[in-house]
Amino acid sequence: MGIQGLTSFIDHSGTFLKDDHFRHSRLIIDGSNIFHFLYFNSSVDLKHGGDYDDFEDQVCEFFKALRDCGIEPYVVIDGGSDHTDKKFETLRQRAQSKINNLSMGLQGDRIIPVLVKQVFKQVLSSLNVPFAQCIFEVDQEIASLAKRWNCPVLSKDSDFYIFDIQAGYLPFFHFQWQNVSVQGGSSQNYIPCKRYTTTSFCRHFNINRQLLPVFAAIAGNDYVNLTNMGFSIRWKGYPQMESNQKPSKF
Incomplete structure (x- = not known):
């Protein structure tokens, strides 16, 4: 889903992400996020049919790094679109943006080859990495499973800054799997890596943890766009609180 501007705000704040040495733990992985990220960061040839063998090598290296650290991965992958079509406008805008950029020769929105998802699942099977595919969107299922197993989530979806996952959220941008250390x-x-918990976020802004979904709707997401209604939160303009400043109650 995604909370507009929240990832950049948290990255730049320097307050909510804590350094962590991650090892010997279960890990729930947002599969759709990860295979996109691994594909576009594997130096594959995007112009000639997918270069799936290089992508396979990248996936194998990723899961080898996890196992070298005693990490037990469980991958959950998105299914089809929500039958309610609540996200249709967001999906339409993303598709149009990609079409516009490609027509102008821009590379900012790259198109993932059609078989990457299938190749990813085949590699998971060959590596004996357990995985499941949801019927629809995966975020809620991942959060529920992480709570049940009391383990963190690895993704790059800003929704996980809102889900109250006790073991925390590991943003993939800060997950240095290619830099395994001793x-x-x-x-x-x-x-x-860096680990985020809602505890630090709620304490900083004095937000009731149970109201985080309301906060997400106010901030704007793929289902609710308050900008179109004349309201919005501008994260860039939000002042950083001083250590002696008392936050307002949300």
Whole structure:
């Protein structure tokens, strides 16, 4: 779904993401996010049919890094579109943006080859990585599973800044899986990353944890666009609070 501007705000705030040495844990992975990210960051040839063998190598390296650190991955993948079509306008705008950029020769919105998702699932099967595919959108299912197993979520979807996941959310942009390190004084491998919890966010802004979904709607997401209604939150203009400043109650 995505909360407009929230990822950039949290990245730039320097307040909510805490350094973490991640190892020896279960990990719920947002599969659709990850295969997009791995594909577009694997130096594959985007112009000649997919270059699926190089993509396979990238996926294998990723899951090897996890297992070298004792991390047990479980991948959950998006299914079809919501039958209510609540997200239709957002999907239409994204598709139009890609068409416009490609027609002008821009590379900002790259088109993923049609078989990448199928290749990703085949590689997961060959590596014996457990995975499931949802009927519709995956976010709520991932959050529920993470709560049940008390383990973090790996994704790059800003929705997970809102879900109250006790074990936290690991943004993929900060998940340094290609930089596996060794814990000082031991032989244990870990992946340097940053971990987010709603506790720090709610404490900072004095927000009732149960009202986070309302906050997400106010901020604007793929289903609710308050800008079109004459209201919006501009994260760039939000002042950073000083340590001695008391936040207002939400």
